[in-house]
Amino acid sequence: MTHSPAPFAAPMAPPPRPPGSALLALWLGTTAALAPFGATILRRRLARGKEDAARWPEKLGRITLPRPEGALIWLHAVSVGEGLSVLPLLRALVARAGTRVLLTCTTVTAMGLMQARVPEGVIVQYLPLDLPGPVTRFLSHWRPDVAVMVESEFWPRLIHATHARGIPLVLANARMSEGSARAWARVPGLARAILGRFTALAAPDAAMAARLVALGADQARLQVMGTLKRAAERLPVDPAALAQVRAGVGGRPVWLAASTHPGEEAVVAEAHRAVRAVSPDALLILAPRHPARAGEIAAQLSTAGLDVALRSRGEAPDAAVYLADTLGEMGLWFDLCPIAFVGGSLLPGIGGHNAYEPALHGSAILHGRHVGNFADLYARLDAAGGAQPVVDAGAMAAVVLRLMQDGAARAALVAAARDVLATEADGVAATSDLILSLLPAV
Structure with a gap:
């Protein structure tokens, strides 16, 4: 299967x-039956600090701002990562x-960040x-006039009604x-029904396009356009x-395990024990995905x-x-740590997380x-010497120690990744052209 990287030239x-x-x-x-309980659900989440005290009614469709005149594009990016990736768009x-x-x-978290950064x-x-x-x-x-969902945000009623x-x-x-x-493949009829309601689908690479076609996406409406994350900015x-954390770390050698998932922390811990056997004052910053x-x-x-x-307790x-159990600080950890293991990649089923962020932060x-979500990118990084694959705790410890001790090798890895x-x-550019091509003619 081949896909042209050129942008859509005319409305589809x-x-x-x-x-x-x-x-x-x-x-x-089911959602119709749950309709009377929407406010109750949100109030319970509000009591647990999981909703915006000032703006949670927006999630009930209680809107206070007027619709602007003229054409309006609606774009949905669920959380911080997706929000930052769409800023250039x-x-x-x-x-x-x-x-x-x-x-x-x-x-x-995404609301606070995006409010301060959008053009x-x-x-x-709120959605x-x-x-x-x-x-x-x-x-x-x-x-x-046009609705844009970013990455894989599929709310069936919203998509159906739109x-x-x-x-x-x-x-x-x-x-x-x-x-x-795999989860969507178990409900193929629902997957086809959801994907079939999209006028156009823009995949970042051929591997992801093939995955969507396998789930029932119309190949004629699917095109590889490159990734929005390529133009993404450094994390805040x-x-x-x-400065405070750097002062607390002092001169200790430090490395990061970012966005780890269950099962990965045990491997990272074993690797860090091996690192400390050679470098007793080494510090691991562990920032779990959740x-x-x-x-x-x-x-x-x-x-x-x-x-x-624990970071959340204000401990040094x-x-x-150092367990970085806070939200919105991943940029801080990438800036602080000259070496970063990107999680979601040691065990099958998750598919890895993106390499753009650590590279942007050096x-x-x-x-x-197991990096199927970004297979093309990691293959290019590995081939160019811009990333180092590790298969187990021993390999991870060996690479961390080598990079801690060899600043030139570390700098070469970062330069190759960039x-x-x-x-x-x-x-x-291609994605914005596509979206704008779908606006009604004035």
């Missing part, structure tokens, strides 16, 4: 009537005269719950993990926090004989492991062999 026809799905019908019926879209953009996100002309709101009332109020108020109103739907930077693909870093797991991870590390300090990094990249990323196809 609306997708044909998508296939029906018993599971989609079940989802629509947002700038490209609002640069076109008369175009306004509505950006929705889901998490409180002028972008309205930031409504996937319930009848919130979805209807949202779409009726904003009346978007398509039913004749609003063109775009899946931008389409990405689906190995685990998610609080200079004061960075900070809520901090308690279980800390207990696991203690059992492994490693003392732990004066232990064997951290040498280590990864496991050279590879500089040649990556930048999907921003």
